[in-house]
Amino acid sequence: MNIAPSAAAKNVQLRSWSIARKLSVRSLTLGLTLLIVTYLVLIPLFMLLYASIKSTEDKLPFESTVITLGNYTAVLTNPTMASIFLNTFLFTAGSLAVGLPLAILMAWLLERTAIPARRWIATLILVPMTIPSLLSAIAWIQLLDPRIGLINVVLRAVLGWSGDTGPFDIYTLSGMCFVQGLRLVPSAYLMIAASFRAMDPSLEEQSAMAGRGAAQTTLRITLPIMRPALLAMLIYYIIVVIESFDIPGLLGFTARIRVLSTAIYWATHSEVGLPDYGLASALGAMVLAVALLLMWIYQRLTAHQERFATITGKGYRPRQIDLGAWTAPATALCVVYVALAVVLPFLVLAWTSLQPFYAVPSADSLARVSLEGYFRIWQESTVVRALWNTMVLALVTSAATILLAVLVSWFVVRRRKAADGLSHYLATVSFLPQCVPSIVIGLAFIFVYVRFPIPIYGTLWIIALAMTTRYLAYSSRTMTSALMQVHGELEEASQMARAPWARTLRRITMPLLAPAMINVFFWVAVHAMQELSMALMLYNPETVVVSTMIWSMWQNGRTAEAAALGVILILLSALLLLGGQVFLYLRRSSDS
Amino acid sequence: MISVRDLEKSFAGARGEVRALSGVSFEVGKGELFTLLGPSGCGKTTTLRCIAGLELPLAGEIRIEDRPVFSAVDGTFVPPERRNIGMVFQSYAIWPHMTVFQNVAYPLAKEASRSEIGERVARILDRLSLGALADRLAPNLSGGQQQRVALARALVAQPQVLLLDEPLSNLDAKLREQMRFELKALQESFGITTVYVTHDQEEALALSDRIGLMQEGSLVEVGSPADLYLHPAHKITADFLGTANFIPAHVQRGGNQPGDEMLLESPIGSFVARRSVEWQPGMAAQLFFRPECVDLGEETAGADGAPNRGSAIVERVTFLGNAADVIMRCNEVRLRARAHPTRIPAVGQRVCFSVAPGSCMVFRADSSVDVRKRA
Incomplete structure (x- = not known):
């Protein structure tokens, strides 16, 4: 009667469970989620690596049957490639040197000092996020083009400079670093400010009690404590800059400075000759390897960060440092940043969009101001199609991403105790796209769908699928941390109340995750709207979107139209972000 | 009514398997209030969750009214939603996006008519003097009210078994004492078979028909509160209860x-x-x-x-x-x-x-x- 089952009997019994459990909705969904995530992330990466070892002599990589390392030797022996690697290194180092100190300084000013108008500045710092990189590049060309750049023209007039170029030239490596660096500030600022807020203020107050001044405290206590977080952030932004395409794409095109991401693009969109997919995939594989290595370091750094855990939940901010005589310069710095990152670029874009051709503001050009550019682009059927496609793309991508992210995060969080390792697999694979540069995802998707039986090559869906893959990383991470805040007992109570898994997910989990889902939805929608590199790799005249439209208008010298379309894109992005916030606000106020 | 036999359970820990339950067996009679008492980590909540179906035991058998809901030998596993059990969680788990009424109506079958659901919910809310709060959202309830909502939700579908996981531990001392008697009165008037988990011996002694004392994954001793306190069979029991x-x-x-x-x-x-x-x-x-x-x-x-x-x-x-x-x-x-x-x-x-x-x-x-x- 009381005989415990033998080990063999236990095995039999466990097997019969696993069969019974396979049939449930939950296990089917798990299987489907695993399948989709694997398909979206691993298949393209596999195809990329596969293509990189295929010979491309006379053939496309997917047609060739010859296995070779030729593509890699071609990359490593080509003298141009050496300069591309050097440029990538310099561009990354330069952009980080511009962006990160600025972000750290501003985060410190806003979190730790009594700087005036703090809330305004903190909000304005984030506004550059609504301007796509593509358009800040275009805007800065109009401001700092050596010949016709607005600032150069004004400076030449003011300084009585003879000659018709300079003093600044945006078409240089330092110009690229400047524009890219400015773009890094808002998101880096958010990360650092969060670390500042997570820090136990009493650690700093203790230093003050020990008789140290504000400067000493900052240098000897605050920054050393934050060092692991800052180091992790540095690594993260190295990946971001290596991945960036828009700014080196536009500025580097004129400057003839190529970095890895743009080299991949130009290898497949050569102005002369056939696309070299073999070279592109070898480059892509190398970028991927570097990014994976960096991401691995980043993960290790952030995993060990718990040792330095400083989160206390104490809801107070430390005493704010009075800057004294430094108040004015510090405020000025923030104002100058906002002016450079938002005000000037947006104004110059708006100005350009109102002019029939590019002209420096003057009485003459002021008289020529008209909305003609805006009317003209509407008469073009391509623009209407691009706007429509962009909308569809943003909606489909964000809906698909959010649905997948909810499922992934559920299995990652709620099955993490299961011994089969599937939840770990899901967490890892869904985060992998974070370190796959967009341009590489675009390239890999070409390889997958040119040959694959699913006929979506050349449709909008392939772009949506590529973006879903890319944004899955951010979305599933965000949903995972949101779900961890939802007490498991809330779901178990639903089970005990006779609700099967699917009903629990629909009636309990998803409503509780709604705020996070809404946030992620709008985040993905805005990113999908502004995304250039994946779209550029995968679009055709039928599936043109606003960002590729602006890109080709700019390449064809249609400055005013590009600016007009850019202004529309910025306003749409701002509207969408604002809409998200209003939506969340209304939800919250209707709840209480 | 409830029969638990040779229950085994282990969890994957940082250093391999951690034994959570080793050979736990007991019976709970119809209408009885049976308490699992023990220090934290002794396996009492794990046992409760195995009865609920929220954990999958390694070995053993669990029957509810002679129906096996889990049996390692023939691979029976009835999922929690089909066990006809009401449960009150330690956190109460009141869904914050629903009103009190919606929370309590949730377990009722979808086939039931709207008016029938309304009637049954109203009845149980009145019984627990929650009638006036039907339209409140969960975050706007006090601890004691949340606990009563959780009870109403567990009882509304008239389950065979009620499981209570430290239901009083989140209340302040005064309220805890008051709710102790309310809980007992309610359980007696419903006549529902109840398994109660607590680490508070005073609570266990005051409420239970019988107490099962647990230690390190094993059931040490089962008996009435007076027996366990005055004439324990084991020194562990004598040591754990009182001084x-x-x-x-x-x-x-x-x-x-x-x-x-x-x-x-x-x-x-x-x-x-x-x-x-x-x-x-x-x-x-x-x-x-x-x-x-x-x-x-x-x-x-x-x-x-x-x-x-x-x-x-x-x-x-x-x-x-x-x-x-x-x-x-x-x-x-x-x-x-x-x-x-x-x-x-x-x-x-x-x-x-x-x-x-x-x-x-x-x-x-x-x-x-x-x-x-x-x-």
């Missing part, structure tokens, strides 16, 4: 059967005590009695020679309000006693003490805490 005096002693005679009277010789005199289940002839013995079973008196005359009596010097007195804790010394042995708050002896005073033979028990002296080694 106790343990005094090394030599067996003089008696003790053929558990429950028999035995004569012991100890440093504080000779004692007549009852044999526990744990003690076997030939084992070293230990005398046990509770401080509140000690009678204190002033007169020292006539104390000599008679069993279960002695005299001691008061060393320390701690006033507790409803009683005083007295620590005294008798022949280098420290004893603990409870004095009535109006009759507190002075420190340094010689007092006479006596313990009724029925309140004294004999345990084995080397009872190790490792219950798995017990015979």
Whole structure:
């Protein structure tokens, strides 16, 4: 009667469970989620690596049957490639040197000092996020083009400079670093400010009690404590800059400075000759390897960060440092940043969009101001199609991403105790796209769908699928941390109340995750709207979107139209972000 | 009604498998309130979650009203939503995006008509005096109200079994005491078979029909609150519940059967005590009695020679309000006693003490805490 089952009997019994459990909705969904995530992330990466070892002599990589390392030797022996690697290194180092100190300084000013108008500045710092990189590049060309750049023209007039170029030239490596660096500030600022807020203020107050001044405290206590977080952030932004395409794409095109991401693009969109997919995939594989290595370091750094855990939940901010005589310069710095990152670029874009051709503001050009550019682009059927496609793309991508992210995060969080390792697999694979540069995802998707039986090559869906893959990383991470805040007992109570898994997910989990889902939805929608590199790799005249439209208008010298379309894109992005916030606000106020 | 047999469960820990339950077996009768009591990490909540179906045991069998809901031998596993069990969680798990009414209506079958659902929810809300709160959202409820909503939600679908996971631990002391009686009254009037999990012995003693004491994944002992407290079968139980005096002693005679009277010789005199289940002839013995079973008196005359009596010097007195804790010394042995708050002896005073033979028990002296080694 009381005989415990033998080990063999236990095995039999466990097997019969696993069969019974396979049939449930939950296990089917798990299987489907695993399948989709694997398909979206691993298949393209596999195809990329596969293509990189295929010979491309006379053939496309997917047609060739010859296995070779030729593509890699071609990359490593080509003298141009050496300069591309050097440029990538310099561009990354330069952009980080511009962006990160600025972000750290501003985060410190806003979190730790009594700087005036703090809330305004903190909000304005984030506004550059609504301007796509593509358009800040275009805007800065109009401001700092050596010949016709607005600032150069004004400076030449003011300084009585003879000659018709300079003093600044945006078409240089330092110009690229400047524009890219400015773009890094808002998101880096958010990360650092969060670390500042997570820090136990009493650690700093203790230093003050020990008789140290504000400067000493900052240098000897605050920054050393934050060092692991800052180091992790540095690594993260190295990946971001290596991945960036828009700014080196536009500025580097004129400057003839190529970095890895743009080299991949130009290898497949050569102005002369056939696309070299073999070279592109070898480059892509190398970028991927570097990014994976960096991401691995980043993960290790952030995993060990718990040792330095400083989160206390104490809801107070430390005493704010009075800057004294430094108040004015510090405020000025923030104002100058906002002016450079938002005000000037947006104004110059708006100005350009109102002019029939590019002209420096003057009485003459002021008289020529008209909305003609805006009317003209509407008469073009391509623009209407691009706007429509962009909308569809943003909606489909964000809906698909959010649905997948909810499922992934559920299995990652709620099955993490299961011994089969599937939840770990899901967490890892869904985060992998974070370190796959967009341009590489675009390239890999070409390889997958040119040959694959699913006929979506050349449709909008392939772009949506590529973006879903890319944004899955951010979305599933965000949903995972949101779900961890939802007490498991809330779901178990639903089970005990006779609700099967699917009903629990629909009636309990998803409503509780709604705020996070809404946030992620709008985040993905805005990113999908502004995304250039994946779209550029995968679009055709039928599936043109606003960002590729602006890109080709700019390449064809249609400055005013590009600016007009850019202004529309910025306003749409701002509207969408604002809409998200209003939506969340209304939800919250209707709840209480 | 509920029958749990040879339940085994382990969890994957940082260093391999961690045993959570080893061979837990017990029965709960119809309408009974059965409490699983033990320190945190003893496996009581895991047992409860196995009954609920929220955990999958490794081995054993669980039956509810003769229907196997889990059986390792033939691979039966009924998922929680089909076990017809109501459960109140430690956090109450009131869904914050729903009103009280929506929370309570949730377990009712979708097939039921709207008016029937409304009626049943209204009835249970009235029963728990929540009627006025039907349209409130969960975050706007007090702790006590949340607990009642959780109860209403667990009971509305008229389950066969009610599971309560530390339902009072999130309430403040005053409210906890009040809810203890309300809970008991409610359980009795519903006549519902209940398994209650708590680490609070006072709560367990006050509420339960029977208590199962758990330690390190095993069920040590099952019995009525009075039995467990006054005549525990194991030293672990005596030690865990309340406070106790343990005094090394030599067996003089008696003790053929558990429950028999035995004569012991100890440093504080000779004692007549009852044999526990744990003690076997030939084992070293230990005398046990509770401080509140000690009678204190002033007169020292006539104390000599008679069993279960002695005299001691008061060393320390701690006033507790409803009683005083007295620590005294008798022949280098420290004893603990409870004095009535109006009759507190002075420190340094010689007092006479006596313990009724029925309140004294004999345990084995080397009872190790490792219950798995017990015979």
